[in-house]
Amino acid sequence: MYNFTFHRPTTVRQAAGLLARNPDGKLLAGGHSLLPVMKQRLAQPSALVDLSLVEGMTGVELKGRSVVIGAMTRHADVANSQVLKDVMPGLAAVPGSIGDPQVRNRGTIGGSIANNDPNADYPAACLGLGATIITNKRRIAADDFFTGMFSTALEEGEIIVKVSFPVAKKAAYEKFKHPASGFALVGVFVSKRGPDIRVAVTGAGSNGVFRVKSFEEALKKRFSPKSIEGMSIPATGMNADIHASPEYRAHLVAVLARRALAKAND
Amino acid sequence: MAAVSMTVNGKAVTGDVEPRTLLVQFLRENLRLTGTHVGCDTSQCGACIVHIDGIAAKACTTLALQCEGAKITTIEGLAEPGGKLHPMQEAFREHHGLQCGYCTPGMIMSALDIVRRNGNNLDEHTIRDQLDGNICRCTGYHNIVKAIEAGAKAMAK
Numbered sequence: 001m002y003n004f005t006f007h008r009p010t011t012v013r014q015a016a017g018l019l020a021r022n023p024d025g026k027l028l029a030g031g032h033s034l035l036p037v038m039k040q041r042l043a044q045p046s047a048l049v050d051l052s053l054v055e056g057m058t059g060v061e062l063k064g065r066s067v068v069i070g071a072m073t074r075h076a077d078v079a080n081s082q083v084l085k086d087v088m089p090g091l092a093a094v095p096g097s098i099g100d101p102q103v104r105n106r107g108t109i110g111g112s113i114a115n116n117d118p119n120a121d122y123p124a125a126c127l128g129l130g131a132t133i134i135t136n137k138r139r140i141a142a143d144d145f146f147t148g149m150f151s152t153a154l155e156e157g158e159i160i161v162k163v164s165f166p167v168a169k170k171a172a173y174e175k176f177k178h179p180a181s182g183f184a185l186v187g188v189f190v191s192k193r194g195p196d197i198r199v200a201v202t203g204a205g206s207n208g209v210f211r212v213k214s215f216e217e218a219l220k221k222r223f224s225p226k227s228i229e230g231m232s233i234p235a236t237g238m239n240a241d242i243h244a245s246p247e248y249r250a251h252l253v254a255v256l257a258r259r260a261l262a263k264a265n266d
Numbered sequence: 267m268a269a270v271s272m273t274v275n276g277k278a279v280t281g282d283v284e285p286r287t288l289l290v291q292f293l294r295e296n297l298r299l300t301g302t303h304v305g306c307d308t309s310q311c312g313a314c315i316v317h318i319d320g321i322a323a324k325a326c327t328t329l330a331l332q333c334e335g336a337k338i339t340t341i342e343g344l345a346e347p348g349g350k351l352h353p354m355q356e357a358f359r360e361h362h363g364l365q366c367g368y369c370t371p372g373m374i375m376s377a378l379d380i381v382r383r384n385g386n387n388l389d390e391h392t393i394r395d396q397l398d399g400n401i402c403r404c405t406g407y408h409n410i411v412k413a414i415e416a417g418a419k420a421m422a423k
Binding site for chain 2: 001002003004005006008028031032035036038039048050052076099100101102103105106180181182
């Protein structure tokens with residue numbers, strides 16, 4: 001790891017100030033994506049701004065018809081949140097499936113979303129529920145937030161503070177977990193909230209998380225695995241690597257979507 | 267260099283470290299607590315697991331400076347001062363939950379976190395599932411699972 005300076009602000013404003021003074025600096029949340037990348041010397045930030053002491057950035061709250069999660073809330077705390085398990089267990093299952101127990105004890109929702117790893121789980125949940133990402137500057141709809149592999153709509157100096165998820169009556173996540181990394185080879189999040197139907201896919205697309213509009217359209221009639229029986233998506237634009245071919249990933253999208261729909265209707 | 271202070275196994279410690287110093291390096295190289303191991307160095311194998319404020323974490327993926335003011339427990343902090351083993355350590359000895367021993371400190375620290383999360387009555391499925399973050403290349407896990415089940419029960423006594 002290359003060296004850097006280390007800062008521990010206690011307010012979002014201080015953190016933003018530190019970022020402004022260190023243009024090559026990076027925010028540090030749980031560190032379970034950033035530190036490995038730094039150890040491989042693939043990232044070389046001049047400064048790390050650790051958000052762990054910033055007040056008001058943790059917790060899971062039910063606010064009206066939304067669940068609001070602080071950006072620094074650890075995966076384990078979201079997965080175990082009784083509030084969340086009561087209103088939307090399908091969302092609680094997402095952080096519960098990330099990595100391993102020790103990773104879940106450190107990793108955070110804000111870090112996962114800001115990193116936008118093409119195989120990460122939270123981006124599928126955000127897009128699959130139509131979440132709103134709340135930063136120190138503005139509110140960004142999930143549909144506008146994830147702009148491609150490892151890239152987001154976040155601007156320089158912008159800090160994710162919270163993520164707000166509308167409570168969907170039906171919501172579920174199905175994931176084909178890579179046995180070594182714990183990442184999603186493919187993951188599909190489905191939800192139904194009134195007329196709003198969403199099917200979001202992570203792990204498969206070579207441009208990061210995406211929605212499957214053809215499935216969403218077919219599910220308008222009936223939110224059931226039967227509605228997309230026999231449907232598939234093209235392999236073009238799917239990731240290819242040593243773990244799976246584009247065709248296999250495209251196949252998994254349909255299989256996991258049907259499983260997720262069955263789970264959501266359970 | 268930056269000053270860092272934390273409590274390790276009940277003792278207040280301080281050090282002067284480069285910001286890039288990992289917690290596992292600080293423990294092993296500055297404090298000479300070499301029971302915490304470095305296996306894969308990529309947060310997968312679990313040989314480096316310690317408890318940070320009572321919660322298991324991988325010390326190879328945590329900076330020492332992130333632990334400023336924290337309470338750290340390592341494998342060296344489990345036995346009683348006279349040398350009597352912690353019930354979980356004793357269970358690993360009794361059930362031969364190790365061969366080469368390299369993964370053992372991480373296994374035991376992880377096992378204690380499994381008990382924290384799931385209580386003292388653990389079934390085999392839960393233990394195997396929750397050992398997701400620990401790799402052992404010798405035992406085939408069988409005796410580790412038995413040891414954790416027995417150790418968890420012994421801790422309740």
